[in-house]
Amino acid sequence: MKxxxxxxxxxxxxxxxYSESLLAVARELNRELPxxxxxxxxxxxxxxxxDPDLALALPxxxxxxxxxxxxxxxxxxxxxxxxxxKVTRHELLEDEQLxxxxxxxxxADYRGSTEVLNILEWLSRVPELEKHxxxxxxxxxxxxYGCLLVRPAGIVKFDRPEDPQTMDLLMRKLxxxxxxxAFKTECCGAGFSVSRTDLVAKLSxxxxxxxxxRGAEAVIVACPMCHLNLDMRRPNIEKRAGKKISIPVIYIxxxxxxxxxxPAKKLGLQRHKVAVKISAANAAAKDI
Amino acid sequence: MARIGVFICHCGENIxxxxxxxxxxxxxxxxxxxxxxxxxxxxxxxxxxxLVKDAIREKGLTxxxxxxxxxxxxxxxxxxxxxxxxxxxxxxxxANIREHCSWVHEKGDATTEKAIDIVRTLVxxxxxxxxxxxxxxxxxxxxxxxxxxxxxxxxxxxxANAGHRVILVEREPSIGGHxxxxxxxxxxxxxxxxxxxxxxxxxxxxxxITLYSYAELxxxxxxxxxxKARIRRKARSLDETLCTGxxxxxxxxxxxxxxxxFDAGLxxxxxxxxxxxxxVPNKPVIDREHCTYYRTGKCRLCEKICPTQAIRFDQLDExxxxxxxxxxVATGFDIKHGDFFxxxxxxxxxxxxxxxxxxxxxSASGPxxxxxxxxxxxxxxxxxxxxxxxxxxxxxxxxxxxxxICCMYTAKHAMLYRHKVHGGKPYVFYMDIRAGGKMxxxxxxxxxxxxxxxxxxxxxxxxxxxxxxxxxxxxDTLLGARPMEIEADLVVLATAAVAQPGAEELxxxxxxxxxxxxxxxxxxxxLRPVETNTAGIFLAGACQAPKDIPESVxxxxxxxxxxxxxxxxxxxxxxxxxxxxxxxxxxxxSSCVGCFLCQSACPYQAIEKEEIxxxxxxxxxxxxxxxxxxCQGCGTCVAFCRTKSIDIQGFSHEQVHAEVLALLxxxxxxx
Ligand SMILES: Cc1cc2nc3c(=O)[nH]c(=O)nc-3n(C[C@H](O)[C@H](O)[C@H](O)COP(=O)(O)OP(=O)(O)OC[C@H]3O[C@@H](n4cnc5c(N)ncnc54)[C@H](O)[C@@H]3O)c2cc1C
Ligand code: SF4
Numbered sequence: 014m015k016x017x018x019x020x021x022x023x024x025x026x027x028x029x030x031y032s033e034s035l036l037a038v039a040r041e042l043n044r045e046l047p048x049x050x051x052x053x054x055x056x057x058x059x060x061x062x063x064d065p066d067l068a069l070a071l072p073x074x075x076x077x078x079x080x081x082x083x084x085x086x087x088x089x090x091x092x093x094x095x096x097x098x099k100v101t102r103h104e105l106l107e108d109e110q111l112x113x114x115x116x117x118x119x120x121a122d123y124r125g126s127t128e129v130l131n132i133l134e135w136l137s138r139v140p141e142l143e144k145h146x147x148x149x150x151x152x153x154x155x156x157x158y159g160c161l162l163v164r165p166a167g168i169v170k171f172d173r174p175e176d177p178q179t180m181d182l183l184m185r186k187l188x189x190x191x192x193x194x195a196f197k198t199e200c201c202g203a204g205f206s207v208s209r210t211d212l213v214a215k216l217s218x219x220x221x222x223x224x225x226x227r228g229a230e231a232v233i234v235a236c237p238m239c240h241l242n243l244d245m246r247r248p249n250i251e252k253r254a255g256k257k258i259s260i261p262v263i264y265i266x267x268x269x270x271x272x273x274x275x276p277a278k279k280l281g282l283q284r285h286k287v288a289v290k291i292s293a294a295n296a297a298a299k300d301i
Numbered sequence: 302m303a304r305i306g307v308f309i310c311h312c313g314e315n316i317x318x319x320x321x322x323x324x325x326x327x328x329x330x331x332x333x334x335x336x337x338x339x340x341x342x343x344x345x346x347x348x349x350x351x352l353v354k355d356a357i358r359e360k361g362l363t364x365x366x367x368x369x370x371x372x373x374x375x376x377x378x379x380x381x382x383x384x385x386x387x388x389x390x391x392x393x394x395x396a397n398i399r400e401h402c403s404w405v406h407e408k409g410d411a412t413t414e415k416a417i418d419i420v421r422t423l424v425x426x427x428x429x430x431x432x433x434x435x436x437x438x439x440x441x442x443x444x445x446x447x448x449x450x451x452x453x454x455x456x457x458x459x460x461a462n463a464g465h466r467v468i469l470v471e472r473e474p475s476i477g478g479h480x481x482x483x484x485x486x487x488x489x490x491x492x493x494x495x496x497x498x499x500x501x502x503x504x505x506x507x508x509x510i511t512l513y514s515y516a517e518l519x520x521x522x523x524x525x526x527x528x529k530a531r532i533r534r535k536a537r538s539l540d541e542t543l544c545t546g547x548x549x550x551x552x553x554x555x556x557x558x559x560x561x562x563f564d565a566g567l568x569x570x571x572x573x574x575x576x577x578x579x580x581v582p583n584k585p586v587i588d589r590e591h592c593t594y595y596r597t598g599k600c601r602l603c604e605k606i607c608p609t610q611a612i613r614f615d616q617l618d619e620x621x622x623x624x625x626x627x628x629x630v631a632t633g634f635d636i637k638h639g640d641f642f643x644x645x646x647x648x649x650x651x652x653x654x655x656x657x658x659x660x661x662x663x664s665a666s667g668p669x670x671x672x673x674x675x676x677x678x679x680x681x682x683x684x685x686x687x688x689x690x691x692x693x694x695x696x697x698x699x700x701x702x703x704x705x706i707c708c709m710y711t712a713k714h715a716m717l718y719r720h721k722v723h724g725g726k727p728y729v730f731y732m733d734i735r736a737g738g739k740m741x742x743x744x745x746x747x748x749x750x751x752x753x754x755x756x757x758x759x760x761x762x763x764x765x766x767x768x769x770x771x772x773x774x775x776x777d778t779l780l781g782a783r784p785m786e787i788e789a790d791l792v793v794l795a796t797a798a799v800a801q802p803g804a805e806e807l808x809x810x811x812x813x814x815x816x817x818x819x820x821x822x823x824x825x826x827x828l829r830p831v832e833t834n835t836a837g838i839f840l841a842g843a844c845q846a847p848k849d850i851p852e853s854v855x856x857x858x859x860x861x862x863x864x865x866x867x868x869x870x871x872x873x874x875x876x877x878x879x880x881x882x883x884x885x886x887x888x889x890x891s892s893c894v895g896c897f898l899c900q901s902a903c904p905y906q907a908i909e910k911e912e913i914x915x916x917x918x919x920x921x922x923x924x925x926x927x928x929x930x931x932c933q934g935c936g937t938c939v940a941f942c943r944t945k946s947i948d949i950q951g952f953s954h955e956q957v958h959a960e961v962l963a964l965l966x967x968x969x970x971x972x
Contacts, residue, residue, distance in 0.1 A: 166697060174697070175763075176643030193649075195765030195772070226767075 016135070017084035017127075018046035019075060021055055021094040027245075028091070028237035030281025034266040035090055035132070037279045041270075042139060049079045049087060055097040058204045069111070070118045072101035076129075077121035086128040088135045090266075092236035096161040096169075098129045103168045131162055132235050132265060133179040134171065142186050147274035149188025154268070155224035155232045156180040156191050158198050159239040174198070180265060184233060187272040192227045196220045201242040214249040217242045221250060221258050231289075232262045240264065245286050261289040303428045304336035306362040307420060308353055309398075310344035310369035316399050317342075319408040320416045325368065325398070328417045332424050336360050345375050350382040357386040364427040368396040368420045389432035391877070391951060396423040418964060425963035429956045433877040436929050440526035441626035442868045443468065447518055447807070450478020452842025452853040453631035454500050459861030460629075461509035465868050468623055469504065470532055471514045473562075475580035476501055478633050479843075480850060482563060484663035484671070487713045487849075488744040494579060494666065501581040515586055519620060521811055522906070525837030526626045526873045527930060536616040538573075538587035543611035546583040550603035550612070551575060556593045565658040567676055568668035573603050577666065587612075627837050627864045630821060631857065632807060634843035637692050637700075637796040645691065645764045645794060651677040652771055653764055653792045656710055663717045673721050675791045682725065682790030685718055686773045687711045688761055689731040692797035700797045702818065705847040707795035708735045712745045714793060715754040728755045728787060730775050738849070757785065764792055798847035813838055820846050831859040839863050878951040879932035880907075880939060882925045893924040893946040899938035900925065907931035908938065 024032035039046050052075050061068035076098060079087045089095040105112040106125045116122045136142065158177050166174040177198065181191040199220055202213030221243060224232050234240050243250075243262040251258055263282070270280040282289045307329040311317035322340040330338035337360050343349050344367060356362060365388070367379045372395040380390035398416040406412040442465050446457045449471035457467045469476070480486075481501075483493035504510055519531040554571035561570035563577050570576075572592040575585045593600040594614060604612040636655055639648050647653045652675045654662075665671040675682050689711045693704040708731065715727040729748075734756075736742045748754045759782070761775035770788040777783045800819035801807075808815045813833040814822040821844050824832040831839050839860040842853035867873075883892045890913050900908040911926035925947070927938075938947050939954075948954055 173643060195763055199763075223767075 014086070015082075015084050016044070016046060016130070017049045017079045017082065017087045019049045019052055019055075019079070019087050019089045019094060019098070021052075021089070021091045022057075023091055023237035027241060028264075030284045031090060031237055031240070031264045031266060033279065033281040034264055034270050037275055038266050038270050038273065041273055041275065042145065044139075046088060047082075047084075049075055049084070050082050051078055055094040057093055057097070061097070066115070066118065068097070069101050069104060069115050072098045073105060073115045073123050074119040074121055076102060076127055077116070077119065077123040080123055080127040081121070084127050086130050088130045088132065090132045090235070091238075092131065092159055092161040093238055095129065095131045099169055100165075102129055131169075131171065133162065133183065136183055136265065136269070137179055142183070142269075146187055146272045148272055150184070150268055150272045151188050152190070152230045153228050154184050154189045154191055155194055155227070155229035156184055156197065157201075157220065157224075157232050157234050157239060157243075159234070159236045160198060160200055160203065162235060163198060180233060180235065183265065184268065187268060189233075189268070192224070192229050194223055194227050194229075196223045201239045202246075203238055203242070206238070206242055206246065210246065210249050211253070213242050213246050214253040217246060218250040218254050218258075221260060222254065225258060225260050229260065231268075232260060233265050233268055234262055235265050247287050259287065259290075261285065261287050263289060303334040303364060304360060304362050305332075305334050305364045305366060305424055305427055306337040306353070306356045306360065307332075307335055307339075307424065308344055308349075308356075308365065308367045308369075309338070309340040309420070310349070310367065311340065311342045312370060312399055312403075313343065316369070316403040316416075319403045319406060319412050320398060321413040322416075324413050325416050325420060329366075329368075329420050329424070332421060334428055335424060336362060344369050345378055350378070353379065353382050354386050357383065357388050362388070363392065364430060365393040366396050366420060366423045366427055367393065368398045368416065368423075370399040371395070371397050371401075391433040392427065392430050394423045394427045394430065396420045418967065421967060422960040422963045425959040426956045429953070429959050430951070433950055436875040436877050436879070437872045438524075438526055438875055438930050440868060440871055440873055441528075441624050442466070442871075443623070443625045444627045444629060444864050444868075445470065445518075445528070445530050445623065445625040446629045446631060448472075448478070448630065448632035448842070448844065449476030449504070449512070449514070450631060450633040450842060450853070451480045451497065451500070451850055452633065452844075452857040453478070453629070454497075454504055455854045455857035456629045456631055456841045456861045456864075457504055457510055458500065458507065459858050460864050461507045463861070463865040463868075465509065465865070467507075467510045468530075468532075468625065469510055469512045470516050470518060471512070472517050472632075473576065474515045474537070474574075474584075474586045475576050475582070476504060476512065476514060477577075477579075477581070479657070481577060481579070482565065482657055482660055482664075484660050484665075484667070485713065485717065487709045488738070488740040490713070490716075492665075494664075498579045501579065505581045512582065513621070514582055516621075518807065518810060521628065524905075524931065524933070526867070528625045528628060528837065530623050530625055530628075532621045532623065534619040534621060536589075536613075536618050537584065538589065538613055538616050539584060540611045540613050540616075541582070541584055543609045544584045544607075545609055545611075546575075546585075547608065548575070548585075549606055549608065551585055553602055553606055555600065555602060556591060559588065559591045564661045564668050565655070567654075567658055567661050587614075627839065627867050628811065629839045629841055629857075629860045629864065630807070630811065630813070630833070630844055631841040631860075632801050632804065632844045634798050634820075634847060635801050637799050641692060641698070641796070642794065644762065645688070645792070646766070646771070647691075647794055647796075650764070650766055650771060650792075651675075652682075652790065653794065655794050655796045656707065656714065659714050659793045660710075663714070663721070671721070673718055673725075673791075680790065681722055683722075684726045684787065684789045685715075685728070685791045685793060686761075686771075686787055686789040687715055687727065687729045687793045687795065689729060689734075689795045690760070691794035693795075694732060698797075700799070700818070702847075703735060704795070704798040705735065706798060706849050709738070709741060709744070709849065711793075711795045712736075712748040712754070716748045716752050719752040719754065726755070727752075728757055728773075728789075730757050730759055730761050730773075732758070732760060738851075759785070798843070801844065804844065811835065811838055820844065831856055831863055837867065876934075876951075877929075878934045878949065879929055880927045880934065880936070880947050880949050882927055883946040883948070890922055891924045891946065892944050893942075894944055895923045895925070896943065897925060898941045898943065899947060902937050902941040904935065904937065905931050905933050907933070 056071035202216040267280045326340045383393040384390040516534045519533045556572040560566040589595045661667040759776040759778040773787045804819045841857035841860040
């Protein structure tokens, strides 16, 4: 079984720490994650707003490259990239004519043998993950899935769209206590981060406030866009709320890394806007 | 020499628009053995049938082919016409040139050619047809009604009042169904129990009705007029003939903390219980799963205090076998429960409840004696949010259909809440309001205009708890999709109406079909709404689709009328299209070698063993015989028989072979 890795742009830029922590954890778990050769942009939000063909062609080229390289599956940690690749795969396999046309456009044939995985699926498949835990993450956490990991339900066919559980189960394995809350899949403002920062401040603010009021000590995410809104937009959120909100937002791979006893630096925790003053239990704050 | 008449119908333009009917008639006239061939605009009309009858008489026809629509449509019509002239009706065949040809092809020569081919095969077949005599079977004039909700009750009473015996089988300890749980009923707000109880009592007292409560159908065999049903009477742990229904045992039972089904889990009941005070029969059952004696071997208190010594701890289930002529299925519906709505916190927050639970809260006999108090802390809720279409009309949830009753009962609930809690604030979130029915729209308007119920058009996205309140997030789509957040004390979900658990299993026992949602299928969605595809089995009430009380009752009376019509005859006539085993004069007697492969293949247990004996009584041969009463003419045995000794009358090897040859030899003959 060969599992490839599609980083997409954010994992190389604003969400470097997501990629750093993922690769650190993968090394520790003895899993290889070769990058999809010669990968390109997935098209993100822009392509499918502008040109339906382009929106399929870009991910199709990535999938074809992975398939040609003999990858049985591709891990796509960014939830937005995951959505584009997953939707494209679905549409191409539903419609043979479309598949042929798009294959013609990108001059590469994707036949459908390569599967698309999100980070939660990939982690859930690690057998006996709890055995790798050295420093149980004994904290109350708010597992935040955002919108794209579980939707559209009919296409991603992953977890319950209204009340997903996979991340909660994973965090439990790491020793954490996931809170029961209502904002798991609420919108963080997503792509409006730049054009309507005010909206993001409001929506992301609601998410953080609920997590804090229920005693969460950290918000766990699996999407660079969510992280950006909840972490980097914190000044805007705080300004709108008129109070300081200091709950850190960390990637599931960082949480796993901490529980495995990896040093915070290797997990890129220093790169966050909101200081991560928590660590897995027993790890002193100065580790970070 | 055969003299066949061919009658080609235009079916208005249904056939003639794509098939050149004149050409078909001309071609048919050239087929050897055809003595007469005409076309006409509406062959099924009176003058059309007259054409057929006149031709039979004038030309001395020995067989008839009507090239028109599907035999399912008009075969009986034309066979009857033939019979009127004295021609055996089974010498008449339909050539389906509508569904099989004109409707599915474009106008053109090829389409006309195909129509001619179809006629050709049927002419070849009819030449080999034999005169057949219909089969007479006796009718057992007893009806089995399954399910004792309002639909089953109504059907039972109607059939019993028509003078026929009824066996009513109800799964629960009492009849009454969902209607017995309701508080007041739309659109008149009359008390549900008050109108239902007299009917229940009537069932109990009717001399023509035998009630088996706490019982289920085990199996059903046979066919219309002659079914055999096996009924499992589950052990009540009680001798019903001795029990007087005094209620002492239910008062004294020490195991009392069991969530009661009748109160939709909101009230508690003891282990020996009568579901509700008006229950019919008013005799308790012991719930063996919870009873302390069955769990620990100690207690038997009820046995000690029972004044008539009616308790039987060692009672076993009993199987009763009955013979019935017709079956009415009235097993009703259920509503969606549990984990289906994680986003609404249903099953997680005690104050998010379903419609039936609200009925119990509003009912004078309910756990709060009719006061609206929320389950968590008994507080009277100041704000209540009612959510219509919870799960219904939602392809993402797998339920595309409208549950039909919830718009109405939600209006009723909001109204009852306002009548009982004067300062209360009811909100209803809805998608559309479906209030088609006599006085229904007016009822909903009254809720809005007179009782001040706030209707908000929009769906809610989520319900969650915050500081002791239930936060309901939604949008008002009539005000520009303005997001709304309501802090409620109680949320009532009108959850989707779904099929009964066990509906699929029951359908399989009865050999009736069901739809993708496990509601039982009617034989025709418009013209045969109370029949199933299995003759002699009828449907009533919400087991066929979600229905309110008036509709359930109407359908039940419809089903009862069908049963009464069936029972008005003492014999039924069946088509003789059944299997027969070859018989010949001695010394062969039959080509059957007695392997009885057919017996194991027959799904209807219609194959019997027959011993052929000589005059001296000595056994010559054991061969297969088909019981004409049981055979359904499916033909499975024919495929199994190694010596080709079984044939289906009307679809014999010879006939089918002739049809195939007619097609294969077409080229030669036309050339
Ligand atoms: C919350 C709510 C409020 C409502 N309010 C109103 C109202 O105000 N007015 C109105 O007109 N309608 C109302 N209805 C609709 C009404 O309940 C139904 O129309 C009615 O109950 C249908 O009757 P039924 O006999 O077909 O089914 P049911 O009432 O479901 O009865 C079916 C019976 O069959 C039995 N059964 C099931 N399976 C088997 C089996 N395998 N063997 C033997 N027995 C079996 C069941 O135990 C039950 O007794 C309401 C429904 C709900 C959910
Ligand atoms: S009856 Fe009304 S509430 Fe029920 S599913 Fe239909 S539209 Fe929705």
